Amino acid sequence: MKRKRFTEEQIIGILTEHEAGAKCADLCRKHGMSEGTFYNWKAKYGGMTVSDAKRLKALEDENARLKKLLAEQMLDGEAEKKMIQ
Numbered sequence: 676m677k678r679k680r681f682t683e684e685q686i687i688g689i690l691t692e693h694e695a696g697a698k699c700a701d702l703c704r705k706h707g708m709s710e711g712t713f714y715n716w717k718a719k720y721g722g723m724t725v726s727d728a729k730r731l732k733a734l735e736d737e738n739a740r741l742k743k744l745l746a747e748q749m750l751d752g753e754a755e756k757k758m759i760q
Contacts, residue, residue, distance in 0.1 A: 681708075683728035686716050693717075 681689075693702055693713075703710050720728060 681706075683720070683732060684725050686720055687723060687725055687728055689713070690717060690720060 689702055689706055693699060699710055699713055703713055723731070
């Protein structure tokens with residue numbers, strides 16, 4: 676089965692269709708996704724606007740970058756401790 680990638684804008688558009696009264700099964704059939712995927716999206720993006728989703732994505736990217744920097748710093752500190760001993 677071909678895996679489709681949906682953008683945040685598309686996901687929020689699908690969720691707003693559901694909030695407007697469309698049934699979950701009909702939306703899933705129309706967009707070619709499973710109901711499990713729909714409910715995962717609803718849990719993550721439910722009640723968000725497109726700008727909120729973009730802000731969330733930016734924060735997640737920044738958080739990943741900061742975690743990487745912290746891990747590198749900790750590795751450098753461990754290497755310095757081993758060099759001193």
